[in-house]
Amino acid sequence: MGDERKVGVAVDFSSCSRAALQWAVDNVVRKGDHLILVSIRPEGNSEGTEMQLWEVTGSPLIPLTELCDAHVMKKYGTTPDAETLEIVNLAASQKEVIVLMKIFWGDAREKLCEAVENIPLDCLIIGNRGLGKLKRAILGSVSNYVVNHSTCPVTVVKNAAA
Numbered sequence: 001m002g003d004e005r006k007v008g009v010a011v012d013f014s015s016c017s018r019a020a021l022q023w024a025v026d027n028v029v030r031k032g033d034h035l036i037l038v039s040i041r042p043e044g045n046s047e048g049t050e051m052q053l054w055e056v057t058g059s060p061l062i063p064l065t066e067l068c069d070a071h072v073m074k075k076y077g078t079t080p081d082a083e084t085l086e087i088v089n090l091a092a093s094q095k096e097v098i099v100l101m102k103i104f105w106g107d108a109r110e111k112l113c114e115a116v117e118n119i120p121l122d123c124l125i126i127g128n129r130g131l132g133k134l135k136r137a138i139l140g141s142v143s144n145y146v147v148n149h150s151t152c153p154v155t156v157v158k159n160a161a162a
Contacts, residue, residue: 008121016127020157037101040108059103109145
């Protein structure tokens with residue numbers, strides 16, 4: 001039990017987050033690890049979703065079987081894409097890792113840092129959207145904020161297409 005690590009990967013089901021997830025599976029996770037997908041959803045309409053119950057603390061840890069169930073994920077207001085599910089299913093079977101997901105609602109910068117503390121994570125891998133200097137100055141960089149405010153090591157995976 002002592003060698004298991006909790007490796008977090010920030011996912012929003014974009015090509016950038018899939019690249020970060022694939023990089024984490026290829027380069028970081030090893031047998032016995034917990035691979036925890038951390039998804040941040042915007043605050044908003046929560047009627048009929050699990051968000052009403054978990055908007056302060058985040059969702060409970062969602063196992064891979066439920067992550068693959070569209071009906072269950074709809075209750076959390078998210079829909080994982082087929083490519084992301086394929087990556088995590090292969091990781092679970094080939095690398096013998098435990099795949100879980102935790103969903104938070106709110107500002108991605110703050111909630112990712114909260115996730116590091118609350119889960120707690122041993123490390124976090126996050127994708128980089130490749131914003132230009134102007135957009136980064138106006139919108140702010142989630143990855144830059146997390147690198148500077150997280151209490152665990154953070155790896156930023158650059159998007160090859162950016």
